[in-house]
Amino acid sequence: MEIKITSLVAGAREARGTVIIVDVLRAYTTAAVMLDKGAEKIILVSEVSEALELRARGVGSLCVGEVDGMKPEHFDYNNSPSEVFNADLQNKTIIQSTRAGTVGVNEASQATKIYGGSFVIAQATVRSILKDDPKLVTIVAMGLAGQVRADEDEQCALYLRNLLQGRQPRISAVTDLVTVGEEAQKYGDLQRPHYPIADREIALEMDRFNFPIIISREDGLHVARPG
Numbered sequence: 001m002e003i004k005i006t007s008l009v010a011g012a013r014e015a016r017g018t019v020i021i022v023d024v025l026r027a028y029t030t031a032a033v034m035l036d037k038g039a040e041k042i043i044l045v046s047e048v049s050e051a052l053e054l055r056a057r058g059v060g061s062l063c064v065g066e067v068d069g070m071k072p073e074h075f076d077y078n079n080s081p082s083e084v085f086n087a088d089l090q091n092k093t094i095i096q097s098t099r100a101g102t103v104g105v106n107e108a109s110q111a112t113k114i115y116g117g118s119f120v121i122a123q124a125t126v127r128s129i130l131k132d133d134p135k136l137v138t139i140v141a142m143g144l145a146g147q148v149r150a151d152e153d154e155q156c157a158l159y160l161r162n163l164l165q166g167r168q169p170r171i172s173a174v175t176d177l178v179t180v181g182e183e184a185q186k187y188g189d190l191q192r193p194h195y196p197i198a199d200r201e202i203a204l205e206m207d208r209f210n211f212p213i214i215i216s217r218e219d220g221l222h223v224a225r226p227g
Helices: 008-014 027-036 048-056 101-107 119-132 151-164 171-179 197-203
Strands: 002-007 017-022 041-045 062-065 093-097 111-117 136-141 213-218 221-226
Touching: 002 008, 002 151, 008 101, 008 136, 017 101, 017 119, 017 151, 027 041, 027 093, 027 101, 027 111, 027 119, 027 197, 027 213, 027 221, 041 048, 041 101, 048 062, 048 093, 101 111, 101 221, 111 119, 111 151, 119 151, 119 197, 119 213, 136 151, 151 171
Parallel strands: 002 136, 017 111, 017 136, 041 093, 062 093
Antiparallel strands: 041 221, 111 213, 213 221
């Protein structure tokens, strides 16, 4: 198995084979929480306007997402795992739009299979990929808005590669590196309440969930479901 690590939107566009789009803070941590809470599926779109239009058409019932870390106007929830944790999501179709994770999926046009990646589903993602035994896996660390590399996504990409190659990193070492990173410092800042510390805490709960997020193309849309 060949494993490549790339970054940002450019990396998603170049990604081939089985592709993991990594967005730890927060898209694929939030998505994992929503699926665990009973959401039927999540439609992943790049633009806020597209999410609202799909909800207006009845394609989905709730819009979840962010722009500059904040909930867009007319959305139901922010892209926040702690915010959606107590929401009623059972059997609902969610429409999610973020600046990195959902954009990366829509840019990965050369992928043969796509996973959403984060620490909370890392082992489950790796088990699913190893079962398929693909020739090529590309891990894309999406970073800040898909434009600037971020420690949490780069570290998650390395963590996933190590797991795929049969090595088990010391979890505390990984989480320590993420916690001191620039993006992680936003969480818990009282001047930025849209970045609650609980989001970072959930995002760093390694393997909290026992399912991968598998993303497929359905009726022209990218749809995430638990594997």
